[in-house]
Amino acid sequence: MPKYIDLEITINDTPYPITRTLRVPAATDLHQLHYYIQLAMGWELSHLHLFTTTIGKFTDYFDDFEPSEDQPEFGIKITDVLPRKGSSMTYLYDFGDDWKHTIRHIGSVIDANERGVRLRNAIGACPKEDSGGVWNLPQRSTRKPDLTLIQQRLDEFYRLTVTDGEAPQPAFCKVHGFDQLDEDTEQFRHPLSNAADQAMRFHIYDTIEDLYGFEHLQPFDNDPFGYRPLHIQAPPVELAKDAPIVRAVMPMLIDMLSKQIKYTSSGYLPVKYVKAMFAELSDNRYPMIRELQRYQPSSESVVKAATVLRHILLMSGLVETTKTTMGLTLKGLELVAMRDYAQLYLELLEATLRKFNWGCITYSNECPLQQSAAPIMLLQSSLLLPQTPVSDEMLYDLLAGIVAGIMREPIERKIWHEEDEDPRKLLFRQRYCYFFGLLGIWEHEAKPNFLAAITESRQISVTELGRSLIGFEREANVR
CATH class of the missing domain: 3.10.290.30 (MM3350-like)
Incomplete structure (x- = not known):
């Protein structure tokens, strides 16, 4: 029986x-x-x-x-x-x-x-x-x-x-x-295409272990610009010169070589710079910045990207400000006068990753670990194959595979999202597409409307600039 x-x-x-x-x-x-x-x-x-x-x-x-x-x-x-x-x-x-x-x-x-x-x-x-x-x-x-x-x-x-x-x-x-x-x-x-995702994940993690060693990841994340065995480095000059963030601020910085610029009576950047910045950032390769802009760029007060750039500049130490003017610091004067695009980019990158609050573009300071883990995301991005798009969800999962807390961060404020969708992914998508697009690290597809721009997954490609930003001292990585 x-x-x-x-x-x-x-x-x-x-x-x-x-x-x-x-x-x-x-x-x-x-x-x-x-x-x-x-x-x-x-x-x-x-x-x-x-x-x-x-x-x-x-x-x-x-x-x-x-x-x-x-x-x-x-x-x-x-x-x-x-x-x-x-x-x-x-x-x-x-x-x-x-x-x-x-x-x-x-x-x-x-x-x-x-x-x-x-x-x-x-x-x-x-x-x-x-x-x-x-x-x-x-x-x-x-x-x-x-x-x-x-x-x-x-x-x-x-x-x-x-x-x-x-x-x-x-x-x-x-x-x-x-x-x-x-x-x-x-x-x-599909839906067993997850096997390909797993293969990608193993490729990234194995490459990190072989090239850099996982023991370097935590000190690198803590000090990504100063930890020598593994660090973020200045990109090649031509790549830095073409980065959206550099193209957007350079005309204003060059004007500051001869004089300080005056704020408007309301304390904002002059409209001509606001419009010029937004025009440079309206690149089809980085559409998130344009898609989140819901008003005509008539004033800094309604152009989020211009406000973001002004504060990044201030945090970079390239410029200094009074109540009515903005001008170059000695460091800024030297780098702008020499057209040292590579070092200018590095200063702006450091300010964006480590000092500026990414929560401003999602109107939420929730999940701060997402931003603090940006160096790890940059490292992983540098190892992706060129001209091979992957979904932002895949990139989120890759990051969570190393920084486990990414998926566990508490969210107290109610964030709109589709049923069964993790709101952390929504925040990740908006923040990373915005700032990695601004920095020229990722290129991504456009969306047809504002709602799709803030909720739908995107296909991401890592740029040559993005793949050039990781450096390490080989002697420190002999395994």
Whole structure:
């Protein structure tokens, strides 16, 4: 008579319960169970996983270049790792988001009428793939799991794999309606394109480790312009000269070589400079700045970019101001007179990354860690392939992979965002596209309207300038 085991599978540490109860054949091995968990929970087989049991750790992925003590999960039966009622183990899915599941043996039956895998109960809808882990879940959710759909998928998968003998991964794709591209390489179209994202992530992290070493990242982030083993450096002169921020301020700085400029009676920059700045920044390669401008550039009071530039200049130490005028400092006078575009850019870059408050363009000072982690984002950007666009969400995930707190920063002020979208991503998108566009580090696609500009994901390409800004002393990085 066939024996079945009842398993309670719970995602740990969620703000509301997410649990599945499955009845599975006792002969099921861990590799089969992996697929049953994916189907029951609603995951999409997009990331690596690991079972941790009392007799060891088991997985289906092995790296010849980085051997580990993990064992193959194939042929390891549930009864080997959960021998009795009350036994438990963990199933970790997605090593970035760290969805840890506790699996408990809650009973067993012998029943000739049972067939396949049965969903006995389901509580709480599955989180979305790549949503950032339990820290990014809302405090409550009204979404409910579709028990009928889950059971249909389990039945079809069991038929395809156990009855028909089909390999699990192609069967999983058929159950979900994913298109298979290549049976040999087992690469799939969307939504399993997350595999490509994972490959990108590993490429970036491996390159950082090989070139610079992760031990340098924290001191670099703390002092990105002064830490010599890894630091932000001045770009080539021609690239600096063409940077939007330099093009926008240079006419005004050159005029200051002969005289100070006078503010308007309201204390703003003269209108001719405001219009000239905005014209330079209305570049199709960096449309976020133009898209967030909702008024005609008739005065600094209604042109956010002009105010941003004025304050960056002041924080850079290139200019000084009185109540009525602005003029060059000695440092500014020397650099402008010599047309030292590379050093001018570096001074403006440092002021933008480390001194100016990015919250001004999102009307929110929430999530300050996003800005403080900008040197790490700059480092990661420098390693992306040229002329190869990636989504801003991918860049956010890359940053969160090193700076874990990015996804956990509390947000107290209500920020408008789509349901199930992390508002931190919205802030990240606006701030980074704006300031990395202003600095000429990223190019990005335009959006059709203001709402799309502040809410929709963008495709980002890293410029040659952006890839030139990271320097390091090779002797300090011998590994």
